[in-house]
Amino acid sequence: MDATTALQISGLRKHFDTTGAKPPAVDGMNLTIKGGEFYALLGPNGAGKTTTLRMVAGLLQPDAGAISIFGTDALADPITAKSKVAWVSDEPMIYDKLTPYEYLEFVSGLWGVDASIAETRARDLIDWLGLTTHANQRCGGFSKGQRQKVALAGALVHEPQLIILDEPLTGLDAGSARQVKDVLLAKVAAGTTVIMTTHILEVAERMAERIGVIAKGRLIAEGTFDELRGRSANASTTLEEVFLELVEEGQEEDLAA
């Protein structure tokens, strides 16, 4: 693995059903993502996207395999690995009884960010994400979009090298979605690596440098949009059509096996 590799996953496996009656959620996943890359992970429901990313974020323990984050073995040294990562899920992880400023102060404390630096960053993020008028209100009354923005600010306040987002745009209005996308693109431009799962294929097509397609717990295709499109018989096809073709191929291969 070279120094610019942000994430390397090899032979990752997770089986929730201990009886073995059901197939594993993640079945020998191999994935490499370069530093500073915007990577979109696509797949049908239950393909293993979220399970994979939850293992990377330290929320789930894999049954087998290895995860390396910027050269740190995430399973052997989870604390160092976690200090480089931020996790944002589709359900914002915030406290209803704290204000955005208080929340960001708490997150900064958890990640051990110097208070004066964290405060400056927090003020910038609050302003950047359009939360200034709500900055001193408790989050309990916030809309889904506002909550997601607070969670995103929490993910950015400790300046992670790798941001993992699981369906971050679910339920957001066009304006909020646009703000979140702009923030992510700016972060990638500044050198941060972003991995995002999404069911909105247009977002993956427009934002991601590379796209990975997962089905049945395995990576079945990977590349730029043009590379993926090259695999299709129709050169002017959309990502949606490519995605559906790839998933169908994967299912046929499984049936043949």
Add this chain to the structure above:
Amino acid sequence: MSLTLDTTPVQPAKRRSAPGSLTWFAAHESRLIWRDFASMVTGGKPTRMVAAGVVITAFVVGMHLLSLHLLGPLVGQGLSATAPVLLALTGTMVLFFSLMFSQAIESVTRAYYARSDLDLILSSPAPSHRLFQVRTSVLTVQTIMLSLLIATPMLNALVMLDGAHWLAGYGVLMALGALATCAAVGVTLALFKLVGPGRTRLIAQIVAAIVGAGFIIALQAAGIMLGQGVSRMGVWMAPETLANAPGLKSVVWMPARAAMGEASAWIVTILSAAAILAVTIHTSARRFAKDVLATSGLETVEKPTRVFAGFSRTRSMAAHLRHKEWKLLARDPWLISQTLQQILYLIPPAFLLYLNAKDGAALYYVVVPVVVMAAGQLAGGLSWISISGEDAHELIITAPVKPAAILLAKVQAVLAIIATVLAPFLLWLTFASPRAAFFLALGGALSAGSAVLIQLWFRSQANRSLFRRRQVSSKAATICEALVSILWAAGAGLAILNVYVGLIPAALALIVLSFARFMRPR
């Protein structure tokens, strides 16, 4: 590929009520309630239903035997409508009414302001007032069922010991349940007018908690003052109460006479309750439909906090975690009321012990066990909130901090609150009786520490709003926590007299603690 449509006519399975009708809503509500009950009893495992059935049957049989044993000597040669009997019966009914009212007000606020299906129903073309009519009726039935569960053994024992005329008591119990629900509906609607939609739910739930605990405590305290001991019935048996009771012909005794089978009193009681219930259901349904629409979206409105002064420059990671726990707790009055309710019940026995203390030294034997037990109960509740009720669980797990360090900081936050509660008692005892102060400190630390350990062993991720159901989610943890608190309290109290005697309950506490560790989910 071609599609072929299956044109076989669908056979009507069975006759169902017309959608949107009262019976249709009633069937919908009944199904939800049954599934909720089954899930609570079985913990999601249907095989536990048989075990639950056995436990419930054993409980019912046991309660019948206990009732026969307790009521046997009281009934003696038979009960007649004398002043002491009417007073005791009325007192029991008032007690039941307060419990039913507390239960009903909690259910009303949950059913009308917190049910997740309200948006669906209010947005549908079905007449929503019918749902509210059904919901109030169902709440009445639920309230009655709860009181039947408690009162049936006593009523059956009275039927067996004194005659079938006591069967009339079931009707009176149902009337009380109906009236308690009506009162709860009335209070909720009044609160809506008085404090507005945003706070109705919270205040109603606090009222429910205070009425539930407060009435029993007040009865016990009054009983103790009148020299009748800690029994909830003590106050009704006191000569002072009997001397000031109304005459036998008074209308106050009508429900008691009805319960004893007096036909005219029974008919008046039942018809009055039925009429009040019908009027309440009819008039409240449309009001609730309006109120629920008004509360929609308001329930999460939070008041503004003072302008943020800046990040703390001196706080460590652990300090951030502790500070967060204290801040969240301080900003949640409902959670505070629920937590404090657990220790309210300790006030009457403490008061009784205090009155019985013959000299100054005896007072310490009273204060120490009560405070030690309170420390355990409080620590159990707060640990659950802090450890299991973590609202941003994933944020904490993904932070670059060792899980043990996070748990330690949360435990410190809990123990700091316990220490603050214990401090005034310790300060007083340090000057009054250093020996008692030492055992209070030791017992309090062990009791709180044990409760925290049990919560750590049985921790499971849950929302803070489910605090009240924590005792249902793990009965083993709840029982062990209570037992250990009692045993440490007994150990501390006895150790003031004799250290070796105090070691006996202490050893038992350690055995229970080991049992809890053995029973912990792995």
